[in-house]
Amino acid sequence: MQTELLKIFDEQHREIGVASRTDVHKLGYWHETFHFWLIEKETDSYNIYFQIRSDEKKDYPSLLDITAAGHLLAHETIEDGIREVEEEIGIKVTPEELISLGVIKNPIITDSLIDNEFSHVFLYESSVSPTFKLQQEEVSGIAKADFYDYYDLCLGQKTEIQIDGFLQEIPFSKMVTIKDFVPHKPSYLEIVAESIKAHIK
DSSP states (O other), rough: OOOOEEEEEEETEEEEEEEEHHHHHHHHHHEEEEEEEEEEEEESSSSEEEEEOOOTTTTTTEEEEOOOOOOOOOOOTGGGHHHHHHHHHHHOOOOOOEEEEEEEEEEOOSSSSSEEEEEEEEEEEEOHHHHHHHHTEEEEEEEEEEEEHHHHHHTSOOOOOEEEEEEETTEEEEEEEGGOOOOOHHHHHHHHHHHHHHHEE
């Protein structure tokens, strides 16, 4: 398997070199990722979509996560991150259709990795229910929630919300808490939620 190389940065987002993805997560180098959040406008409400990570994933299996996301390789530009959207969930988008929500510091530290990300975060608004084609080894399902319910969850104003979706092509509806999501820092979730809310007002 070919070694994935990533650009690495200091904490002020100044580029300092290149390292393997393994070393990046082992040694805690700052690196860049691409985050794609999909919202759907209905008549008088908005839905926000999440992917359900495959239970075969090494990190955070079966948890809810950003609609699509991935690491930017050393030779890639920010726009190249769009490949993750089509690869993971089968939706084609162009850079012009995306709304930048900025670059957000997004560290996640567990017993098995130190994932210090500068996340380039983008929003995509759809006026129709998307049709998904999932990369099964990465994504096992899709779920959606009312955006304002999710906003309240991110800001700690609700402890659980309802999601609807499909897992391995089987529809479901259930209540979830923040522990059902990948453990992004509250600061990341709050910035994203506030930025999306500002856009859709």
